[in-house]
Amino acid sequence: MSRRIGLYKSRGGLIRCEVTLDRDRIRDIILSGDFFLYPEDALIHVTDALYGLSIRSREALVRAIENVYAEYGIISPGCEPADFVSAIRDAIKEENEGVTGEWMSGV
Amino acid sequence: MDEWRLIEFGVVDIRYMMAMNEAILRRAHRNTLFFWTPIKSIILGFFQRASLELNLDECKDYTIVRRISGGGIAFSDDRGRQINYGVVGEIDGTQFPLEIIESYHTICNVLIEVLKDYGMDACFRPINDVVVSGRKISGNAQTRRGNRLLQNGTLLLDFDVREMARLLNVPSEKYSDKLVSSLEESLTWMDRELGYPVRMDDVKKKIITKFEEEFDARLKPTAPTPSERELGDKLVEKYSSPQWNFKWDSPPPQQVK
Numbered sequence: 476m477s478r479r480i481g482l483y484k485s486r487g488g489l490i491r492c493e494v495t496l497d498r499d500r501i502r503d504i505i506l507s508g509d510f511f512l513y514p515e516d517a518l519i520h521v522t523d524a525l526y527g528l529s530i531r532s533r534e535a536l537v538r539a540i541e542n543v544y545a546e547y548g549i550i551s552p553g554c555e556p557a558d559f560v561s562a563i564r565d566a567i568k569e570e571n572e573g574v575t576g577e578w579m580s581g582v
Numbered sequence: 583m584d585e586w587r588l589i590e591f592g593v594v595d596i597r598y599m600m601a602m603n604e605a606i607l608r609r610a611h612r613n614t615l616f617f618w619t620p621i622k623s624i625i626l627g628f629f630q631r632a633s634l635e636l637n638l639d640e641c642k643d644y645t646i647v648r649r650i651s652g653g654g655i656a657f658s659d660d661r662g663r664q665i666n667y668g669v670v671g672e673i674d675g676t677q678f679p680l681e682i683i684e685s686y687h688t689i690c691n692v693l694i695e696v697l698k699d700y701g702m703d704a705c706f707r708p709i710n711d712v713v714v715s716g717r718k719i720s721g722n723a724q725t726r727r728g729n730r731l732l733q734n735g736t737l738l739l740d741f742d743v744r745e746m747a748r749l750l751n752v753p754s755e756k757y758s759d760k761l762v763s764s765l766e767e768s769l770t771w772m773d774r775e776l777g778y779p780v781r782m783d784d785v786k787k788k789i790i791t792k793f794e795e796e797f798d799a800r801l802k803p804t805a806p807t808p809s810e811r812e813l814g815d816k817l818v819e820k821y822s823s824p825q826w827n828f829k830w831d832s833p834p835p836q837q838v839k
Binding site: 480487488489491505506507508509510511512513514515518550552553 | 627628629630631634650651652653654655682683708709710723724725726830
């Protein structure tokens with residue numbers, strides 16, 4: 476298992492992702508950053524929907540998040556479901572293994 | 583004409599202030615504007631993770647607290663030269679629009695008018711910033727509960743960029759200077775724009791006047807209600823706990839202050 480950290484700068488803010496993989500499947504994931512997402516408590520449902528999914532299919536990850544957005548009426552100005560997936564994909568780039576995050580803040 | 587409440591908290595312990603912030607959102611019986619002055623505090627956005635955003639070893643004499651709204655860090659140095667505000671209002675589709683960015687804009691307009699009064703070229707930069715000549719002078723964060731909104735924000739009168747750079751998480755010394763110049767480029771503050779230290783009381787008076795104009799309301803100075811105080815006193819425990827402030831960091835680091 477490997478723990479990786481990635482980030483993606485969306486129009487609505489910086490998304491940070493810490494993901495633990497079991498082979499190609501998401502074993503654990505924490506999404507954080509300076510974006511806005513309403514209702515705030517719904518972010519947990521986004522991460523819940525990603526557990527067990529393979530990181531190989533970008534489309535499947537985006538679709539899983541889009542389904543949660545629809546189910547919970549999530550709004551995140553300037554920050555799309557695909558942007559969270561971009562943060563995950565950044566984390567799984569080979570060179571990011573074990574790295575503790577980008578230094579630049581989202582100021 | 584509506585009558586709103588106006589509450590001045592002055593210099594505060596930020597944990598107590600964030601507790602009162604939530605209490606007013608949950609218990610206010612009418613629209614409310616409140617001010618406080620933060621000193622040496624770091625307020626994390628709801629989704630931020632302290633260990634990734636901050637160099638925690640350098641933050642030991644700061645009070646770190648998480649707020650209930652998203653967005654980025656609100657940092658205050660020891661100068662006490664920033665105005666922090668909160669607005670709690672009912673989303674009625676007229677005074678406060680349902681659409682999120684529009685409602686940010688509505689409240690930010692008050693600050694923009696104040697800054698224009700001082701001769702500054704201020705405008706709204708979606709999603710949540712007020713900028714002067716492209717540099718951020720005010721950051722704002724909004725959350726909602728039912729048909730109510732809470733918007734918090736800061737207006738910088740003076741700001742210690744180097745101190746902020748010291749507290750942020752950077753991988754090595756060589757990035758520090760780069761970060762300082764990047765912050766100097768992206769942020770600004772009233773004293774810098776005006777070339778003299780502006781009086782905080784004057785700025786607040788202007789905010790109140792512009793608020794009354796923008797919302798066609800009269801602001802009546804008052805204090806929190808007993809119901810808000812009671813809830814605020816209970817919520818202090820949450821805003822003092824590592825489980826809340828250092829969410830996702832396990833084990834949570836010891837907060838010295």
